[in-house]
Amino acid sequence: MAENIITLDYGSGGLKSSRLIAEKILPKLGNSALSQLGDAAVLPVTENIVFSTDSFVVTPRFFPGGDIGKLCVCGTVNDVCMAGGDPWYLSLSFILEEGLPMEELERIIDSIAKAAAEAGVQIVTGDTKVVEKGTGDGIYINTTGIGVLHTPGLSPGNIRPGDAVIVSGNIGDHGTAVMLARNSNLLQADVSSDCGSVKDPALALGTALGGDLRVMRDPTRGGLGTTLNEFIEGTRLGIELQEKDIPVSPSVNMVCELLGLDPLYCACEGRFIAVVAKERAEEALHILKGFEISKDARIIGSVTEDHPGKLVLRTPFGGGRIIGKLTGAQLPRIC
Amino acid sequence: MAENIITLDYGSGGLKSSRLIAEKILPKLGNSALSQLGDAAVLPVTENIVFSTDSFVVTPRFFPGGDIGKLCVCGTVNDVCMAGGDPWYLSLSFILEEGLPMEELERIIDSIAKAAAEAGVQIVTGDTKVVEKGTGDGIYINTTGIGVLHTPGLSPGNIRPGDAVIVSGNIGDHGTAVMLARNSNLLQADVSSDCGSVKDPALALGTALGGDLRVMRDPTRGGLGTTLNEFIEGTRLGIELQEKDIPVSPSVNMVCELLGLDPLYCACEGRFIAVVAKERAEEALHILKGFEISKDARIIGSVTEDHPGKLVLRTPFGGGRIIGKLTGAQLPRIC
Numbered sequence: 001m002a003e004n005i006i007t008l009d010y011g012s013g014g015l016k017s018s019r020l021i022a023e024k025i026l027p028k029l030g031n032s033a034l035s036q037l038g039d040a041a042v043l044p045v046t047e048n049i050v051f052s053t054d055s056f057v058v059t060p061r062f063f064p065g066g067d068i069g070k071l072c073v074c075g076t077v078n079d080v081c082m083a084g085g086d087p088w089y090l091s092l093s094f095i096l097e098e099g100l101p102m103e104e105l106e107r108i109i110d111s112i113a114k115a116a117a118e119a120g121v122q123i124v125t126g127d128t129k130v131v132e133k134g135t136g137d138g139i140y141i142n143t144t145g146i147g148v149l150h151t152p153g154l155s156p157g158n159i160r161p162g163d164a165v166i167v168s169g170n171i172g173d174h175g176t177a178v179m180l181a182r183n184s185n186l187l188q189a190d191v192s193s194d195c196g197s198v199k200d201p202a203l204a205l206g207t208a209l210g211g212d213l214r215v216m217r218d219p220t221r222g223g224l225g226t227t228l229n230e231f232i233e234g235t236r237l238g239i240e241l242q243e244k245d246i247p248v249s250p251s252v253n254m255v256c257e258l259l260g261l262d263p264l265y266c267a268c269e270g271r272f273i274a275v276v277a278k279e280r281a282e283e284a285l286h287i288l289k290g291f292e293i294s295k296d297a298r299i300i301g302s303v304t305e306d307h308p309g310k311l312v313l314r315t316p317f318g319g320g321r322i323i324g325k326l327t328g329a330q331l332p333r334i335c
Numbered sequence: 336m337a338e339n340i341i342t343l344d345y346g347s348g349g350l351k352s353s354r355l356i357a358e359k360i361l362p363k364l365g366n367s368a369l370s371q372l373g374d375a376a377v378l379p380v381t382e383n384i385v386f387s388t389d390s391f392v393v394t395p396r397f398f399p400g401g402d403i404g405k406l407c408v409c410g411t412v413n414d415v416c417m418a419g420g421d422p423w424y425l426s427l428s429f430i431l432e433e434g435l436p437m438e439e440l441e442r443i444i445d446s447i448a449k450a451a452a453e454a455g456v457q458i459v460t461g462d463t464k465v466v467e468k469g470t471g472d473g474i475y476i477n478t479t480g481i482g483v484l485h486t487p488g489l490s491p492g493n494i495r496p497g498d499a500v501i502v503s504g505n506i507g508d509h510g511t512a513v514m515l516a517r518n519s520n521l522l523q524a525d526v527s528s529d530c531g532s533v534k535d536p537a538l539a540l541g542t543a544l545g546g547d548l549r550v551m552r553d554p555t556r557g558g559l560g561t562t563l564n565e566f567i568e569g570t571r572l573g574i575e576l577q578e579k580d581i582p583v584s585p586s587v588n589m590v591c592e593l594l595g596l597d598p599l600y601c602a603c604e605g606r607f608i609a610v611v612a613k614e615r616a617e618e619a620l621h622i623l624k625g626f627e628i629s630k631d632a633r634i635i636g637s638v639t640e641d642h643p644g645k646l647v648l649r650t651p652f653g654g655g656r657i658i659g660k661l662t663g664a665q666l667p668r669i670c
Contacts, residue, residue: 047382053426053479054462091388091479095430127389131668137470144388144426144479333466 048149050085052076055142059333061104063181065173065192068141069111071269074197075335076145077119078218081202082272084154085147090116092143093127097136108139119197121145151206151213156231156275158214164281165239165301166274168201168294169194171224172252175266178334179259187258191251196270201294204287205274212277213284219273220335222326225264227273228311229325232303238310241301241323264313265326267334275303383484385420387411390477394668396439398516400508400527403476404446406604409532410555410670411480412454416537417551417607419489420482425451427478428462432471443474454532456480486541486548491566493549499616500574500636501609503536503629504529506559507587510601513669514594522593524586531605536629539622540609547612548619554608555670557661560599562608563646564660567638573645576636576658599648600661602669610638 056072066074073090080087092112096105116123123143177193198218205213219227224246228239248256248263256263270293276284281299288297311323391407401409408425415422427447431440451458458478512528533553540548554562559581563574583591583598591598605628611619616634623632646658 049384051424051426051481052460053428053477055428055430055464055477057430057464057466089386091386093388093390093477095390095392095475125386125388129390129392131392131472134469135472137466140430140475142388142390142428142477146386146481
């Protein structure tokens with residue numbers, strides 16, 4: 001790593017983030033749980049629990065479809081679910097900037113309370129720090145979640161040739177909504193963040209499919225493109241996506257074209273990817289469609305041995321292009 | 336609460352902090368675990384676990400005796416211990432400011448690794464965010480800890496008349512060391528932070544004393560004075576401290592006098608208070624003195640029915656003064 005200072009790219013969820021973790025953090029702190037680099041750790045504590053942490057720095061704090069309060073609950077709940085956990089408990093830690101209007105804090109706490117109730121988790125411990133004006137940005141929030149292990153063994157290592165790749169709904173909404181909220185003078189469009197808890201569909205998939213559910217992951221920073229690359233990098237397997245099957249709303253498509261964004265790299269906060277055995281794909285889809293948050297689920301591709309380690313997007317005209325990992329910060333402070 | 340904006344006082348650990356929690360957070364998020372307002376939550380998960388979170392915003396990042404890395408491990412380890420837990424796992428979440436020198440981050444990670452190894456905890460999951468220059472202050476860190484319940488039932492509610500109040504070592508070192516590091520041009524003195532893990536002595540006390548150990552608490556923000564007030568407020572019991580028995584190093588005493596600080600309100604980061612049954616006090620002291628981190632432990636006072644809800648400091652000349660809770664931010668960003 002040539003750089004001597006932290007740049008925004010290190011927080012992007014893309015290549016630089018991976019390198020920071022691989023080169024600077026794992027060599028010093030690595031252990032079998034941390035080295036999995038999942039969104040949460042599965043921990044033996046007599047009964048196995050799932051443990052996940054996330055700090056939220058999204059700007060602006062309020063955006064169509066959500067706010068930092070809803071996001072900080074759903075983000076960690078979803079991470080626990082993706083690791084096969086049934087989330088029970090959250091910790092909540094605020095870093096508040098001097099001068100934050102109390103009214104905003106209250107709205108955010110209301111939002112946290114509502115999201116926690118909806119997701120069926122309890123916030124059981126917390127901490128509040130305040131920093132001087134100019135050393136924060138209103139509010140940063142950390143939540144850390146504990147879940148009871150519900151679906152053991154989920155891992156990219158389970159993926160097999162022929163498996164189906166499912167996404168639980170439209171992609172790109174969160175990233176686009178936040179971008180629009182930052183630039184409301186430039187462009188207006190009817191886009192809302194997908195921010196929400198995917199606990200119910202994730203648990204239902206785990207219960208129904210067991211080992212035929214290979215892995216789940218929520219495509220937050222780095223988006224669908226980066227997350228799918230992480231599944232296959234360094235393996236003998238590739239993934240082929242059908243562009244026409246990837247659900248993107250017309251508004252998101254329009255905004256992305258105007259702003260030069262790619263929906264494949266836009267963060268989602270209420271979507272997840274599930275890789276499932278081919279013969280269970282339709283059943284999985286049926287289960288997902290039974291929940292409001294995942295009613296637009298689609299099978300978008302499959303696992304192949306044809307191009308190991310590569311994610312290939314097939315266009316409706318038969319062409320294909322390789323989709324790499326995000327290399328920098330497409331949108332800093334998206335979550 | 337008349338104020339409409341967050342001021343530094345809300346992060347002080349004193350009265351304003353209590354009010355913020357009592358008036359703004361508990362009414363909306365309260366549940367039986369959160370409402371205990373201890374430093375960590377004891378949670379039923381088949382085997383009971385202890386769960387605690389803290390965000391660290393100390394400035395400067397490096398100070399005599401420690402740095403934000405050592406502090407973020409020891410702080411959460413100690414909180415888990417104080418709630419009767421044997422800490423096993425930590426999560427680690429960074430909020431980095433664009434422009435932070437990589438070398439500093441590496442030193443901090445080294446320090447985290449060393450402190451975790453010394454405290455016998457594993458960092459099992461993490462997260463890294465980066466914010467733009469001017470919206471942070473180099474680095475903020477959240478750690479969240481999980482421990483296995485080792486000494487059940489610790490609570491201020493167990494305290495009885497006649498119980499002894501023990502402090503595990505000199506108070507005031509951390510707060511004073513950080514203050515000096517901020518103002519090294521004004522004043523120099525030989526003061527090091529007490530920052531360290533109290534896991535070993537805390538577990539040993541729990542094992543030996545069982546129910547005769549009433550409660551433990553580390554006097555961080557707000558210091559000894561505020562913490563002891565929290566034990567007795569609203570109860571029929573008071574605490575009487577003997578000023579001559581409270582261990583304060585000569586350097587800390589000198590610095591506090593020059594700067595107008597009171598050691599009773601200075602944050603400690605490697606000290607704890609234990610309230611124990613009177614007849615076990617000498618045994619507890621003997622156990623504590625067997626560990627380097629608590630070799631200077633002292634019995635500093637006792638629980639009384641004479642002045643309910645009040646903490647009284649007895650001077651060597653027989654006088655007494657009431658010590659209240661800290662009312663504002665004596666030293667912001669001390670941890």
